[in-house]
Amino acid sequence: MANRLAAATSPYLRQHADNPVHWWEWCDEAFAEAARRDVPVLLSVGYAACHWCHVMAHETFDDPALAQQMNDGFVCIKVDREERPDIDAVYMNATTAMTGQGGWPMTCFLTATGEPFFCGTYYPPVARNGQPGFGEVLAAVTQTWQGNRGEINRVSAQVREHLARSASGLPGGDGSVDDELARAAVAALIIDEDPVYGGFGTAPKFPPSSFMLALIRHDERVGSPEAFDVAVRAAVGMAGGGIRDQLGGGFARYAVDQAWIVPHFEKMLYDNALLLRAYAQLARRDSPIREMSQRICEETVAFLDDTLGTSSGYASSLDADTDGVEGATYVWTPEQLSDVLGPDDGAWAARVFGVTSAGTFEEGTSTLRFAEPPDDIDRLGRIVEKLRAARSGRPQPARDDKVVTVWNALAITALVEAGLGMSRPEWVDRAAWCAEEILSRHLVDGELRRASLHGEVGAPRAMLDDHAALVVALLSLFGATGEQRWRTAAIDLLDTAVDTFADPDAAGSWYDAPADGGLIVRPRDPADGATPSGSSLMAEALLTASMLAEPEAAGRYAELAEQTLSRAAVLLARVPRGAGHWLAVAEARLGGPLHVTASSPEKLALARELAPGFAIVTAAGDSGFSADQPANTVLVCRGSTCSLPLSDADEIASQLRPV
Secondary structure, three states: OOOOOOOOOOHHHHOOOOOOOOEEOOOHHHHHHHHHHOOOEEEEEEOOOOHHHHHHHHHHHOOHHHHHHHHHHOEEEEEEOOOOHHHHHHHHHHHHHHHOOOOOOEEEEEOOOOOEEEEEOOOOOOOEOOEOOHHHHHHHHHHHHHHOHHHHHHHHHHHHHHHHHHOOOOOOOOOOOOHHHHHHHHHHHHHHEOOOOOOEOOOOEOOOHHHHHHHHHHHHHHOOHHHHHHHHHHHHHHHHOOOEOOOOOOEOOEEOOOOOOOEEOOEEHHHHHHHHHHHHHHHOOOOOOHHHHHHHHHHHHHHHHHOOEEOOEEOOEEOOEEOOEEOOOOOEOHHHHHHHHOHHHHHHHHHHHOOOOOOOOOOOOEOOOOOOOOOOHHHHHHHHHHHHHHHHOOOOOOEEOOEEHHHHHHHHHHHHHHHHHOOOHHHHHHHHHHHHHHHHHHEEOOEEEOEEEOOEEOOOEOOHHHHHHHHHHHHHHHHHHOOHHHHHHHHHHHHHHHHHHEOOOOOOOEOOOOOOOOOOOOOOOOOOOOOOOHHHHHHHHHHHHHHHOOHHHHHHHHHHHHHHHHHOHHHHHHOHHHOHHHHHHHHHHHOOOEEEEEOOHHHHHHHHHHOOOOOEEEEOOOOOOOOOOOOOOEEEEEOOEEOOOEOOHHHHHHHHOOO
């Protein structure tokens, strides 16, 4: 027996290739081996940027004695949650049900048929802070397996029943996503806001990207300064906080405090893509933060290109740790600032960036944030350049080079919207490059795959969110460029997604994984989290396709979009904080859906400037509609009702205002 991870297409799995643990990748052969040996499966799930995953790897999996105990008593399987989100979803549900909480690293003990009977998260190598040592856990599981198999069978059967119930999806019914429901959901978000620091909740505090998009769209649809201001306060709070890298651009995954000061330092592609999309909408609005939002967009795009860019798409993440120390690349002391900048600029920078002798992080170090507004922008620019250059000489966090379909698709959509909104055609070109890479590498014999590494595509099949997000991205490119190849690829993928993930017994309900995934239940979680759910992305894909597909297919997509959105009514009514992207899609639907066609470059530019962010704006003839539209005019269609051709700018603006 040996460790089998060296050839994995996941950097996270490769990080464990030198462990003395005899790791398997998830496969039927591993479970067959557990049955042959009559031992449990030890399933460990994590991801490359996870701080505590690294801690457990070094403390526990590198320990020869613990590794021997694992090898002797278990078949050990290591899973990258980003490569196999379906596995992660099933067993995280079990972990949460059994312990009341979840997180990574996730540690589950399974029967040879995949049923969990004991779950947890991080375990120290020896007992610590009230937690049992991992060796004790292993011994207890082995003892129970060998001496009380009936109890294991009883627990695993109960957990499997719970998992089946939780994967039943949202109920159908008479609910509909109408204006009243959308207004109530927005009102609930306004009440839940942290009005001091922006965003929602206390600590830890996550970027409310989808909520920002939904609130901006709500304001565009009905005229709601209160909703818009909630999005603005979140944008300002994050822009000035330690959650944003004030030197290198890009945002960390979350802040550990309410005021956005100290981040959990890993940077994820998906967060930066979603935040770019939200800030891009603010960057095109006439508001006091327009210039700030434009700057954030520019810096975030630069971060994507310079830091996460690979030859085959955008990399997944940067680690939280540098050489095993969390945040080491990013934090400063007053003395370090003075060493780089000199005493005068060092003292000024410490005051502006909130770097104190006590520190805001650990051991007297501080993250950089705007503790006070800089009184000299030129001076700030020079200081940032010097600090960035000095920081580049420090050890840098590792990068997970895995190219994940859904996260790259989110980046494509954001780049297109930012590029159009800020008149940066090179960003649209970057989006097209990324889409070309994904289609050429991840589409294998008509089957979409989840991820690749250094251009080599992995075996795991794409999930619902991969398909749906890529459809939205490709249709965004089609709207921006008019190139039919993007629409053709999008519609092909959408039809595949409908065939693969639709619940045949519940119209508008979607499974997250293909039917033949080999799991004990087929996962289905419609709630939005740090990223939009596959189902809400599918609603967006269907809604967009209903405006851009050929007429014979558009009606079918519109009906499916309505059925899908109607199932989200219960989420929006009861837990709007779990339905951010659903609300954003609902606002687009309630605003029309709005499709604007322009029959000249001049009018196309005007329509893109005036239309709300949720509108689809295309050149006349590109979408198969309005081919005979009079020259130099704009046609505004809400749902199935269209205006007369308009040429006057004031008339066009009037048609596009909130209704």
